[in-house]
Amino acid sequence: MSVLHSAIHKIDKKPDGTPAVLFFGSAEQVESQARDDLVQQFNESYNAAAGKGWGFFHAESGAHPLSGWLGKYLAGGSDFLDFSTIAVEHLTRLMEESNLTTGGHALFCHYRQGLTDYLIIALVQEAEAVTMTEELHLMTVKRLDLDHIRLAARINISEWQNNPQSRQYISYLKGKQGRKLNEYFRDFIGAQEGIDGPGETRALLKAFSDFVESEDLGEESAREKTDTLVSYAMTQAKIGEAITLDELSEVLDDDQPLAFAEFVQGKDYGLSASIPPDKKTLNKFRRFTGRADGLSISFDHHLLGDGVEFDEAGGTLTLRKLPTQLTDQLKRAAA
Structure with a gap:
């Protein structure tokens, strides 16, 4: 994996209703092992997360401007920091309009995996951790909490550019934090659901x-x-x-x-x-299987409750939609 560009900004949004305060990163994140480790850890956590949506961009508009800004950056009309700055300003405005209290560090990263380019956009919270000083004293520090990502999306840039008919070049988290929060972030990305x-x-x-x-x-x-x-x-x-x-x-x-x-x-x-x-x-x-006294049974899990009904109290199975081959054999045996 090769990190091409990355930037981090901070949105300070408190639950007391006061307006959000936006702190811009003054420059892109410099090339370092820490930066590369951050992207690697993010991807591992993102890939492991359950409940993702898959979709594609809405047509560029005032309501969904991100794809236009991204296209301008990719075409060389702006640099990555400018792209991330205008995008995080839009994210903050939507956050205020939605009256949501979830601030955090806005991570933007353009990286390449093999021959494929990706863009990560995520809102990452801080968490406290305990570390040890050289004098063997315990010290509490703040870290980016990559283990509990709530709002994030990953855009397959190469798929978007090379296969514009695709309906699944954007993936985004569909966590349990609430429909309103999910929809606000999806609106920011400008994604519409394409694949279930x-x-x-x-x-x-x-x-x-x-x-x-x-x-x-x-x-x-x-x-x-x-x-x-x-x-x-x-x-x-x-x-x-x-x-x-x-x-x-x-x-x-x-x-x-x-x-x-x-x-x-x-x-x-x-x-x-x-x-x-x-x-x-x-x-x-998975498959349920069993064999005893000349009887062999095997069926897939998803058939339980539909094609196969289990009576736990009676210890019996009721089979429906029998295979034609088996039905024909039974009919011949009964004749």
């Missing part, structure tokens, strides 16, 4: 379950493929990247690398070519 991450992830898992059923895989093989899918998807979530159907298809089967992708393309699942992984949904996806 949890919904897309559920659709992907449904497609995978249908694929496993259509292939008539054995229990062990089905479990291995399930583990492979979840492992790949979780890795993508950890590094903040989308699931791509073609890559997932290759991971699932080296011998038939196009099999899953072609299966999905031949059905009406409504899946995008790249899917933002939702960790909560993935964590719930």
Whole structure:
């Protein structure tokens, strides 16, 4: 990862209703290990955060000016500090208009990962920490609290510039701090929701379950493929990247690398070519399996309560939507 530009400003907003006070950074953050560590730690915390939205810019307007300012900076019409300064002024105005009390340090960072450029914008709070002096005395210091980021967005600049039809080049946190706070920050970014991450992830898992059923895989093989899918998807979530159907298809089967992708393309699942992984949904996806006295049962977690009903008191399973192959065998046996 290479940090190209970064700047930090401070918005002092107290809960007593007094106007916010904005302290501008006088220069960009100089190149240092501390700066690079800050960006690295932010990305790790951001990638691990649950509950993200994915979207794209509203058309540039007076209500949503950020994309225009960003485009001007990228085209060389302004430097990064000027871009961050005018952006944080707009952020502060929205904060005042919304009557919100959440100030903090406004972090702006343009960095490059591989061949892809990103822009981070986040409002980071301070937290107290205890350190030790050289004289072995305890001392309380303030630090940027990267473990509890509440308001943040990451823009895939390369995707925005090279694929203007994309609807998922912006990701933003959708935390539990309240709808009003989330919407105010999303309005500042100028983002509109484009991809439903949890919904897309559920659709992907449904497609995978249908694929496993259509292939008539054995229990062990089905479990291995399930583990492979979840492992790949979780890795993508950890590094903040989308699931791509073609890559997932290759991971699932080296011998038939196009099999899953072609299966999905031949059905009406409504899946995008790249899917933002939702960790909560993935964590719930696993297979229940059991074998005893000639009976072998295996089904995916998401079927519980729909295709499979469990009666805990009676210790029974009720199966619905039986596979056609199984139904045909039962009919022949009953004839």
